[in-house]
Amino acid sequence: MISPILSPVHTASRDDAVLHALVDFVTGEGLKPGDRLPTERLLAEHLRVSRTTVREALTRWQELGLVERRQGSGTYLKAAVTRTMLHMPLTLPSGNDFNSLMHTLEIRRGLEAEAAVLCAERATHADIALIEQKLIIMEEAFHVRHGMSADEDWDFHLAVFRTSGNPLFEQIIAAMYEMFHRFWEHPLGVRDFGHASFPYHRTLFNAIAARDPTAARGEALKLIATVEDDLKRGAANLKKQNKKSQA
Amino acid sequence: MISPILSPVHTASRDDAVLHALVDFVTGEGLKPGDRLPTERLLAEHLRVSRTTVREALTRWQELGLVERRQGSGTYLKAAVTRTMLHMPLTLPSGNDFNSLMHTLEIRRGLEAEAAVLCAERATHADIALIEQKLIIMEEAFHVRHGMSADEDWDFHLAVFRTSGNPLFEQIIAAMYEMFHRFWEHPLGVRDFGHASFPYHRTLFNAIAARDPTAARGEALKLIATVEDDLKRGAANLKKQNKKSQA
DNA sequence: ATTGGCACAATGGTCCAACCAATTCAGGTG
DNA sequence: CACCTGAATTGGTTGGACCATTGTGCCAAT
Secondary structure, eight states, rough: OTTTTTHHHHHOHHHHHHHHHHHOOOOOOOOTOBBBBOOOOHHHHHSOOHHHHHHHHHHHHHTTEEEETTTTTTEEEEEOOOOOOOEEEEEETTTHHHHHHHHHHHHHHHHHHHHHHHHHHOHHHHHHHHHHHHHHHHHHHHHTTOOOOOEEEEEEEEHHHHHOHHHHHHHHHHHHHHHHHHHTTTTTTTTTTTTTGHHHHHHHHHHHTTOOHHHHHHHHHHHHHHHHHHHHHHHHHHHHHHHHHHH | OEEEEOOOOOOOSHHHHHHHHHHHHHHHTOOOOBBBOOOOOHHHHTTTSSSHHHHHHHHHHHHHHHHHEEETTEEEESSOOOOOOOEEEEEOOOOOSSSHHHHHHHHHHHHHHHHHHHHHHHOOOOHHHHHHHHHHHHHHHHHTTTOOHHHHHHHHHHHHHHTTOHHHHHHHHHHHHHHHHHTTTSSSTTTTTTGGHHHHHHHHHHHTTTOOOOHHHHHHHHHHHHHHHHHHHHHHHHHHHHHHHHH
């Protein structure tokens, strides 16, 4: 049963109106990621709009990653939806070369340093305990596998970003991470990619625990610098390989 | 005349195929931002696909900001298109309260400082000349209007970001600006909003022209700090007004 | 009772043909 | 020459039809 929150659409720009109505429906119904939306035909009927228009609106949400469509099954919510959310589609020309990865690192440098500062300024005892817990998990994984573990590493950083009190850090840096890891999986021929960053996780934590923003910034910068070095090494390796295969 | 680059589509996922064909067409034809694409009907015909499918594909590009549609006129390229471009759609839970605006400023602090550093490191003579030109335009507008002019201000910063050589700075900060300006239009009751930031534009330029990254970072931070102060003043004003209207 | 396969309904994907609404522009009119 | 006007162009919307995939429940074989 569709709740009465869905009501006919009247103003201009039909698909925008459909999206607005859909936001109201999702929030009103308290739908969470993974939940299924009404079928296109149902939405079209209740909003007094053609199915084509509903599809156009859903296509837009799909492109933004808010929704996932499965033929024969339905349309599913993929992310939280709020009334005031802002969409920021980032497009990077030629995303698979050295320069593009370097660009994501430049963003991370600025953002992670700032997040570390804010984190050190605002962390409560509970926050620090949580971050230390994530740090320990990461360190254990490191010793077991003799190398960085992407998931545990990300969890640690995530705890730092969340403690900064600013959700934007997490979202933007997450996008940079995703792009980076899309190629990190086959780390440009560099064994132990990220290995050098390991010790700086603890020094960063220490600075945060000591509530020393300046030191936290410094350690965050050092951490990124090691990743930058790895990337440069990888690019050099790649160049060498190309030369060899050419010969 | 449509060049033979457009050829019928055959494989699965029709709209994806349409987009691929469109990339080939745009690059092959050497289309640049502002240029007009073939009409939907033409594309549908040449790609042997229904107009609905073409529209679905164009809707996706539109949502990514690659293309702009004008009813009765046509569909226009809005950004450069390359075969390897990478999309990272971000959606931010932007509220309209003081805290959310403060969050955008924290992002800007990290990013604008970093951009200033890179700009100072990489600026050529031509870059510096362009930035100075934008600066002068902004200063003139300031003296004429006795206050900051949002457009000219943005143009100046844009020149700085572009000189950084990293397109992500422009894209991300632009989103933060948009969020900010949504409420800057009625600047929280603060007269002369942004006024205090004026002198730091020239000091920032001087640092860049002197190729002094450290100084550039410092001036960028000072500039953001003045905006932060304005915002805090505005929030205080707003609180006072609310109290008064309650009484 | 369990399992495997099959038919059917539900759902997203595509297509078509028409019409609406905004824009553009050529041609006419003052 | 300036201005209006109407037709052609182009994106926006509609309704209806059919296709492809998925989910489900029934039924038969084991």
